[in-house]
Amino acid sequence: MNWFDHWALPLAVFLPLLGFVAVMLWPKADETGTKAVALISTLITFGVGIALLFRFNYSSSALQFHVDKEWIPVINSRFHLGVDGIALPLLILSMFITILAIIYSWNHFPEPHNPKAFLGLILLLEVGMNGTFVAQDLILFFIFFEIVLLPMFFMIGVWGGPNRKYASIKFFLFTLFGSALMLIGFLALYWQFNTFDIPTLVAKHGVGLSHMAELLIFGGLALGFAIKVPMFPFHTWLPDAHTEAPTVGSVILAAVLLKLGTFGFIRIALPILPNAAKAYAPWIALLAVIGIIYGALCCLAQKDMKRLIAFSSVAHMGFVMLGIATLTVIGINAAIFGMVAHGLITGMLFFLAGSIAERYETRDMGRLGGVMKQAPHLGWILGFCAMASLGLPGLAGFWGEFPAILAAYDPMAGISQTAFRTFMVVAAVGTVLAAGYLLWMLQRVAFGNPKAEFEHAHIHDVHGPEWIAWVPLLALIVVFGVFPSLLFNISNPAVCSSTAGIAKAIEVPADAVPQCPSGAQEASAR
C-alpha cells in the first residue's frame, strides 16, 4: 500500500479533473451517460477519501501523505501536498458534498439545462476545493484557491436567477481583489524567508520580520481570507451570490467555498505570523461578533428564504471566526467543527430552499406556508435543519457554536480577556437571535395553512434523488451531534501542535502553552 501514500493526494485532487475531461469528451446527446461519468468520478474520488481516512494516523499531528515535487524552480515554488487533522475533515467534506450535489441535480438541472457543462463545472470546483485543503505551498494554495472562482462565476452567471449577472461579477470582483492582496502578502513572505513552503514558514513563525512588516503582511492575507469567509464588512457579495446561484451552486458555496477563507486563517495566517495574529485577534473577534449580530438582524429582515439562509451563514461564520481569534486549542477545534457542521447544515438548508422554491416557484416567505401539510417530509426535514442550525444540543451545530463561545471566555494568554469576555456575551446573545430567525422562518414556511394561491396546488413530497442526497447529510448531522469526538479526535492533535507553536512564538508563560499528547509534541518539535 506504499504507493497509495504517495498517490492518494494527487488522486484526490486530480481525479475530478479527469472526470471533467471525460465529461467534456462524452457525447452531448447521452445525458444519462454524462451524469453517470460525473457521478462515478466523484465516487472514486470519495473512495480515495475513505481510504485516506483508514490510512490516516490519528495520533500524529504531522502532515501525512506527503508529495513534494519540483514545480516552478525559477520562483522556488514546489508541488507540495500534505494533509493533517485540520485539513482532513474539510477535504472529506468537500468530496462528500460534491457527490450529493451531483445526485441532487440528477433530474433537476436549472435552466438553461446543459447538464454536461453544469457537471463539468462542479467537477472543476472540486479540483480547486480539494487542492486548496491539501496544498502545502503558498503559490499552489493560491492557484487552487483561485481555480474555484471561474466555475462558480459561470455557475451563477449561466444558471442563476434573474439578477445573476450582477451577482456573479460582484462575487468575482470581491474575491479577486482579496486574493490579489493575499498574493502580495505571499510574495512579501517569500521575500523575507525565500520560500513558499508552508511547513517551513510555519516553523519560522515569522521570526526576523519587523513588527510593522508582520502586521502589514497579515493584513493582506487576512483581507484575502476575510472576503472569502465572508466577515463583516466584506460580506456584501454573499447574499447576492447565494440568492442568485442555482441550488447546487449555493450548496457548494456555503458548504465548502466559504471554508477556504477560514481554513486559510488556520493553515496560513495564524501559524506563519503568530505575533500579528495576536495583535489582530481582538479586532478579528470584534468583526466576528458584529457579523454574528448583524447577520442575525439581517435575517430577521428578509422576505426571501434563500437570502435569509445566506445571512445566517454570515452569522455562523462569525462563530467560526470568533473561535479562531481566541488562538486557543478549544477555539480552533470548535472552528473546524463549526466549519464542518455549517457545511452539513447550511448545505442542507440550501437544498431545502431550492426544493421548496422549485415546488412553489417562489422563495418569498410571505407567500409560503403550510409545507408541513402539503409535503410533510419536506416540512419535518426543514424543522430538523432549523433546529440543527440554531445549535440545539445533540445535533452538529451545537458543537461548533458552544465551544467557540466557551473559548472566548479564556483566550490565549496575552490577549485582552475583557474584550473577549464581552464578545462572548454578545455572541451568546447571537445564539438567541439565531433561534429567533430560524424558528420564525420555520413558522412562516412550514407551519400554518398553505396560502390561497397554493391551496390546490399539487406539491410533491421529497422524491428519490432528494432522499439519496439528503439522508447522508441528516444522518451525519445527528452522528456528529451525538459523537462530536469523532471529529474533535481528528483535528485535535494538529490543532494542538499548531496552537502550541503559536503560543511559543508569542512567548506566553510556559504554563499557558497548551500541553499536547505525545505524538503531537514530537511533531511540533520537529
Added chain:
Amino acid sequence: MNPSVDLHALAPEIVLTVGLVVLLVADLLAPERQRWQTARLAPFVVLAALVPVLSLALSDQPTRVLFDGAFVIDNYALVFKGFFIVVAYLALLMSADYITEGDYYQGEYWFLLVAAVLGLVVMASARDLISVFVALELISLPTFVLAGWRKHDPKSNEAAMKYYLIGVMSSAVMLFGMSYIFGLSGTTMLSSIAEWMMRTPLSPLALVAVFLTLVGFAFKVSAVPFHFWAPDTYEGAPTPVTAFLSVASKAGGFVALLTIIYFGFFPASEVWQPVVWFLAAASMFVGNLTALRQTNVVRMLAYSSVAQGGFILAPLAIAAEGNASRSAFGAVVTYLLIYAVMNLGAFAVVMAVARRTGSGEISSYAGLGKTGSWLAIAMSLFLFSLAGIPPLAGWFAKFVVLRAVVEADTPWAYVLGVVVVINTVIAFVYYSAVARRMWFDEAPAAAETADGNGGVAVKTRPTLRTNTPPALAAVIGVCAIATVVFGVYPQAVAKLGDMAAQVVTRVL
C-alpha cells in the same frame, strides 16, 4: 578590430534577408494567378530563420560579440529572436486566409511582414543607439504600410496615416534625445554610455536627453499619455496586422526599452525610474478605464493592450531598486512571452468570429457559447488569461511583476503593486464582459447583429463564412494550449525569462 565576421552569429538575419529577396523575386516572376503561392513561401522563410537561432542556442559559445559590441548574441538576444520568429509565424498563419480571400495585394504583404520580422530579430541583438534605431525603423516602416492595407476602407487609411505621423514624430523625438547623448558622451555604444553616466554627474542637458529618448519609446509601446494612435490604428488596420502590431511590434519596442535602460541608462535611474513609474501607472489606469467603455472588441483589445503595456512597464519602474534588477528584467521578458500567446489567440478568435458575423461589436458575441462553443471556450481562455486568473498563463505574468515589485521593497514600489492589484480587478470587468456576452446572453436575432453604436458599421458586408480555416484554427489551438500549459506549468516560460535575465548579472 577583427575583420572577419562571425557569420554564424548573423545567420538568422542573413536567412531572413535572403528570404526577403526570394519573396520579392517570386512575386515578380510568378504569373498573376500563381501569386498566392508566396503566401505559402513566407512562413517557410520565417521558420528557416529559426534554424540558426536554435543552432546558436545549442552551440558551445552562447555569447558572441560583433562589431565592437554593437551587435551581441546572448541568451537575451536568442530568447527574443526565437520569440519574434514564432510570433511572426503565427501572424503569418493568421494572415494567410485573410489576405488571399480579400481584395488585397499579396506578394508585397508577405514581403513587408517579413521585413518587419527582420527588424525585430536585429533589435534583439542591438546594443548601440544606432543599431537600436535602425532596427526600430525597420520594424516601423513596413508596418506603417501594412496598417493601410485595406486601402478601400477610409478607416484603414486613417489607421496608417495616424500610425505613420505619430511614428515619425516619435522617431524624431527619440533621435533628438539620442543626438544629445552622443554629443555629451561622444559615443553611441550603450556600454560606453553607461560608463560615461557612471563617471560624470548628469548635467541637465543629459537629463533632457534621457527623458526625450524615453518619450520616443513610450510612443512606440503606446504608453499613456502617448497612446492615442493605438486604438484607431488597431481598429482600422487589417486584424492580422493589428495582432502583429499589438504583440510583435510592441514587444520590439519593449525589447528596445529593456536594452537601452539596462545596458545604457541604468546609472541614471533617478531620471528614468520616475518617468517609467508614471507611464506604467497611467497606462494601467487609462487603458483599463477606457477599455471599460468600448463596444468594439478590437478597440477594447487595443485599450487592453495599452493597459497590459502598463503592467509590462511596472517592473521597469523599480528596476534599479534593491535586488529587483534581475527579477524585473525576467518579469518583463516573461510577461512579454505570455502576453504574446494570449493576445494573439484573442485576435485570432476575433478574426474567426468576424468571419461568421461580419461584425467586430462586442454585442455580436452574444450567445457564441451556444453557436460556436469551441471559439467561445478559446476566447474565454484568452480573456481570463489576460485578466490574470489562475490557472491560465496570465496569472504568472502578473505574479512575476508583483514579485519584482516586492523585491524592490520601496514605498513607491508597493504603491505600484497596489496599482497593479486595483487594475487587475478593473480589467476583469471588461474581459469578463465579453465572456458574459458569450455565455450568459442569448444569441441576438439576425437583424441586430450589425448595428453597433460608435463602432464600425459594416458597410460592405463581406460574404459570411461559418467555417474557421485550418490555419486560423491552428493558431487558436496552439495559443489555447500554450495558455493552459504556461499557466499550469509556468516553469516552461519562466525558464526562458530567467535565462534572458542572466545578462543582467553580466552587465551590472
